[in-house]
Amino acid sequence: MKISLLVIKEIKRRKLNFLLGLLSVVFAVTSITGALTMLKVHDLKTEKLVSTKEKETRERLAVLEDDYRKITKKLGFNLLILPEGQNLSDLYADDFAAKLMPESYVDSLANSRSVFIRHLLPSLQEKIIWPEKHRTVILTGIRGEVPFLHKNPKEPILVAVPKGTIILGYELHKSMQINEGDKVILKGRTFTVRKCNEARGNKDDITAWIDLNEAQEILQKQGKINAIQALKCHCAGNSLAAVREEVHSVLPGTQVIEKGSKVLMRAEARDRAAREALEAIEAEKKHRLDLRKEQENFASILVPLILFASAIWIVFLFIGNVRERRSEIGILRAVGVKEWKIMKLFLLKAIIIGLIGAIVGYLIGLTTGSIMGGQFTLELFNINLLLLVLVFAPLLALIAAYLPATLAARQDPADVLREE
Amino acid sequence: MIQIENVTKTYTKGNNIVKALNDINISVEKGEFVVVKGSSGCGKTTLLLTVGGLLHPQEGKIFIDNQDLYELSTENMAKFRAANIGFVFQQYHLIPYLSIIENIKIPSLAHESEVPDERALELIESLGLKERMHHTPSELSAGEKQRTALARALLYNPLIILADEITGNLDHKNASIVLNKLIEFSKSGGTVLLVTHDEKAFAYADRIIEMENLKLQA
Known part of the structure; x- marks a missing residue:
């Protein structure tokens, strides 16, 4: 007989206990995945927004450049x-x-x-x-x-x-x-x-x-x-210097002055427009960055709280489970099952809860984050994050279940067997 | 096979010290079926658990097959118990979510290698549980539960069986089945120490020891 068989049969028997544990892990993983997905959505939106604005600005500036080129070509x-x-x-x-x-x-x-x-x-x-x-x-x-x-x-x-x-x-x-x-x-x-x-x-x-x-x-x-x-x-934009240089290369010592400043003024106006457009993009970037920082700060407080609450919830669930299984633990100890195998009964269950919770929590977090962020794209699927939660969630459940598992392993079988 | 020498066991309850066993001495030979009888609360179960390596006595020594039981480390004690001692309790202590055959095979968790299915099936058949082998404990009668608990104790052919009021909840027929199985076990060389106040069991014993005032009286 394998310990895993006992674990699976116990899960089937006490479905509510398992589901509550699972819910706790799902909640923790959902909060992490959801928060990171929302930040990712924010980043994607920022990237798209800035990219669109940059493209628009580039196009507008190209039109402006062309207009000025035409204007200054005429003016010269x-x-x-x-x-x-x-x-x-x-x-x-x-x-x-x-x-x-x-x-x-x-x-x-x-x-x-x-x-x-x-x-x-x-x-x-x-x-x-x-x-x-x-x-x-x-x-x-x-x-x-x-x-x-x-x-x-x-x-x-x-x-x-x-x-x-x-x-x-x-x-x-x-x-x-x-x-x-x-x-x-x-x-x-x-x-x-x-x-x-x-x-x-x-x-x-x-x-x-x-x-x-x-x-x-x-x-x-x-x-x-x-x-x-x-x-x-x-016209070479505002590069009167380039024109001067060209004249001086042929006629050294001569002086070159511009008659009338319309061209330069217009070139400067165009440069100013370009500068302002770029400044507007930078301002937008900064605004989005500030917004992201706010979201990050919120998540950095909320997520650890949720993780802590989930861990505590798992601890209590497992303590309840240990109490419920006192007789079972007593007889296992009486027939000679070693302490570490008793611990394994609980820790294996914690790992199963963690793994299933990671997958379910990841999918819910991804969906929730996408819905709240208002964007769903395949880019949001992050394999590294999935791998991370697949390691993290069982680890969280293991840490939370460790104390109850130790209590179970150290339970005095004589106490239980004498009581009954 | 079982040597109990000057064993005293006390419990502390708040500020009071309660004596459960007082300077107990007893020797049980290999293949002997011994019944320890006594009224409720006289320390029968404590004696059984102490002999089974589950309750460390304050004083005295317990030898099983010449092994000083409480000289063993926790790890080795578990190993020793798995190899040499089978327990049967009044409340059966079956695992509710496992089938009968799975409950019988539970001791294999304490062993390196799993016992062959034939051995489990042989016990199931001999104890009349074949029809019920895939049922869970909640679907069984008291007698069937106790027979399952006995089969679990016998699975690895231990040297001794320690039984605590195993016929207390059983009707005459089921009590006979269980006690006859213990007789069969003792006849094959196993040692049985049964603590009970059920008179049905007395007829099956090679020796009856009465427990009064925390002491054994032959």
């Missing part, structure tokens, strides 16, 4: 490349650069394999007195756009002013009542008025544009220019 950077040593205070005060640089600079830039710069407009500009008209005028010599050799020629952004012609700003032609097609004399040279500009409300209104070579001759600055405008440069 308008850069002003100035001669070495040009004092910027003077530039802003006089509206033109006093320093000069060789006209060949623009060709060097045009022949470079520039990535960012698109349209190059060299100019020579100087504020002079128009002697024939007794007027202050900004004389600007331009030669039109200098094409990039490595890029497909496109329609020039600004056409040259043909030799012998002049374009006049609004204030000039208005005050002097000059019309297109009229002849004017500037520093002894005759020019045909090619165009009379509309009012622009800036220094262009007192500017006269002529061919660059003619301007150089009038101003006696042959082969010199004092500015190169690089218009509609490809």
Whole structure:
């Protein structure tokens, strides 16, 4: 006869005692599994939520990036490349650069394999007195756009002013009542008025544009220019530094300044939007983490209490079982069954209760945790947790049953046999 | 076979010391059927449990087959009991959730090897329990329960049977079956020490010892 047969037959006989013990273990395992499943559900939800938000943000930012790229592509950077040593205070005060640089600079830039710069407009500009008209005028010599050799020629952004012609700003032609097609004399040279500009409300209104070579001759600055405008440069986000670096690699010593800050402002706005979106995600993560900590704290108090209560419950159930089986234990001791075998009777029962309780408790805990967490997915099935409770639950039952089992083993058989 | 020398057993109940056995001396030979008779509370059961190694006496010695019983460790005592002593009690002490055959085989839990089924079946048959072998104790009569308890005690052919009021709850027929089985056992060389106040048993004894005033009187 095997001890296991006695254990199984006793369980069948005293079903209520067994079921109450089982219930206790199921309750303990359910509380652990349920708490961990809820935390897992929380983690999965957080992961999903953050992942969705990150995806949405990435998509929104991509759209934003594309929008800005398009916007800034249209706007482009308008850069002003100035001669070495040009004092910027003077530039802003006089509206033109006093320093000069060789006209060949623009060709060097045009022949470079520039990535960012698109349209190059060299100019020579100087504020002079128009002697024939007794007027202050900004004389600007331009030669039109200098094409990039490595890029497909496109329609020039600004056409040259043909030799012998002049374009006049609004204030000039208005005050002097000059019309297109009229002849004017500037520093002894005759020019045909090619165009009379509309009012622009800036220094262009007192500017006269002529061919660059003619301007150089009038101003006696042959082969010199004092500015190169690089218009509609490809936007590289807010990386004006990259554009500068590119220009400096071709024209060392020159200064590159941005005309107008819309592009940079918009790039900054986009960066701020991205930053705020990321901060919102971080805030959401933190909120979810705080919530998880609250759940963890709650579980860390509740679960040990449940385990303790379950263990105590098992102790009392087994003590009751030992008392109920005094006669049985007495006769077993009388026929010579050793103490450890008597203990085995109870401990084996505890292990069976623990194993069945672990499986049932795990399934109930998994289901309850899923329902309470509001999510059921196969990801919640945790084989490691199942293995853990399969070890833990029988261990809990064993520890709880140990004292009653010891009491049973040490019971004096003579006491029982004499009583009856 | 059984040598009881100057055995005294006392119990403590609160502040009082109660004497259950007072300087008992008795010798029972191998194959002898001895009845110890006496009124209730005279210490018969205490004597039986002391001889069975279940109650340590304060004084005196008990030898079974020349082995000083209380010199043995708890572990060895259990082993010795399993090999040499069979108990039968008035209240049967059958395990309620086991069948009759399983109850009879209970002593095998105390042995390294299980007794062959033939031995259990032989006892079942000889004690008229064949029809009941798969029943549980609650389904049996008092006589059948006591026969089962006797079969359990005889399973491993012990040297001695210690029986306590085993016919107290039985009718004449069942008492005869049980007592005849004990006679059969003693005739085959086994020793029987039966404590009882049931007169039915006296006729079966080789020797009757009366227990009065905590002492045995031949």
